Amino acid sequence: MSVLDLARPDIRALSPYSSARMEAQGGTVLLNANESSRPPNIPGGEGLNRYPDPQPPALVASLAELYGCDADRILVTRGSDEAIDLLVRAFCRAGQDAVVVSPPTFGMYAVSARIQGASVIESPLDPTGTLDADKLLADVTPAVKLVFVCSPNNPTGNLVGLDDIARLAGELDGRAVVVVDEAYVEFSGTRSAASLVDRHDNVAVLRTLSKAWSLAGARVGALIARPEVIGLLRRIIPPYPLPSPCVDAALGALSYEGRRVQRHHVNEILTERARMLEELPGVPGVREVLPSHANFLAVRFDDASGTYRRLLAAGVVVRDITRYPGLGDALRITVGTGNENDRVLAVLRAGADG
Known part of the structure; x- marks a missing residue:
């Protein structure tokens, strides 16, 4: 069974919008996207008259190197929020499917599900803030398509061990996608659940440059998943998700000098914590x-x-x-x-x- 069998049939069959930038590459006279032929007369305006690449190759390559995966396993999104929304829309049918969340946790999982018309099943953390894998698995009904796991968890800061995540993925194989939100993993000193994607096609990992990389205002995130999941979500992501200045900011942050500064900032935060x-x-x-x-x-x-x-x-x-x-x-x-x-x-x- 493929993980795509869990997705909405209508999304799998959808013919995605093909943007002008996707259909033609190269050339020096660009007359295929109805853009302005001249840049705006503002500081830093050069190039802003052109639509950005839907998935900028340089940024995708940098993120793939950073996260230790192949480029075809990366989808760049407007922060983690867009990836959450895309997953819910791709896998959950309104009025039929459900997601599992473990409160107290990040509220956008439930909000995105309810906007889509999916049910939200709560499998709360135990009183110590620990995720009980046995209880969560018992709470998964046949309607569940996505299980959200936040590690480190927002707002409590606790971790979910990779062994527990791997167990969830194995038990839910063919039943649900385990979505691991690692927005804060750079502060944890632990391995990413992205290492599980090779073994489990139903694991998807959310990453962001908003926290440890100081780019909350640029709204740059990424989803790490099997290529077939990335391909599915590319069918429904808007044509030009990332503004060019945000791409440039991300590439600057991921440069050699940017990474040096990032390590210093993270160490400062860990010392202050x-x-x-x-x-x-x-x-x-x-x-x-x-x-x-x-x-x-x-x-x-x-x-x-x-x-x-x-x-x-x-x-x-x-x-x-x-x-x-x-x-x-x-x-x-x-x-x-x-x-x-x-x-x-x-x-x-x-x-x-x-």
Whole structure:
């Protein structure tokens, strides 16, 4: 059985839109895409009068090298969000199919499913924030086409082991695609689930340049999956998903110098994360700091709402995650620069003294 047998039959049979840039390559007089013949008169405008390549070869090659896979296993998307949406639209029939999520986790899995008209089955993490593979497998019904696994998990920061992911993929072979969201994996020091794609055609891995690569504003992500899955999603992705300036920014970040700077930034975050993990538990009002393999900390407070308001009044914006299951007393604090983290600690200590 092919993983494509899980996809919507109408998507498999769909004749994709063929853009002008896809149909013809090369040439010096470009008159096939109804573009302007002249660039805009703005700084950096050279080339912006032309549509970008739908899947820029240089960027695809750089990401394939970075993630240790062949280029035909990469689909470049507008952040991870677009890849999530594409997967749901390709595999889930409205009113018939379902996805599995493990709350508390990233909310876009459920939002994308509900927009598509797919059902959302919740298989919550256990009280320690650990994914229970046995429970999740028991929650998978015949309607399920996608199982979302976030590792490190947002907003708790915990990991799901590769052995557990491999087990899920094996047990769900021919039944569902296991989608592993690794938006924060660069901060974890662990191997990517992309290493499982060779063995399991029902594993798809989400990656992004938004976090560890400092490109949240450029919206560059990637899906790693078997070539047949990549080909399926290329049928439904918009013709020109990535603006040229975003492609240029990504290539700059992935250059030799860009990678050197990235390593420095990640090491700085890991150092500051360790410092905050050490200092926060001693701050009055802090009940618990959850272990984290990401660039943030989920922190339980005696008065989460009051602490949130106090931080905001001091100009410090953190994420209120009290609406998430099991996190009714918690805030998520991104690990910032040393000065930013000092400011967080100072406000928390001042509030406790007051």
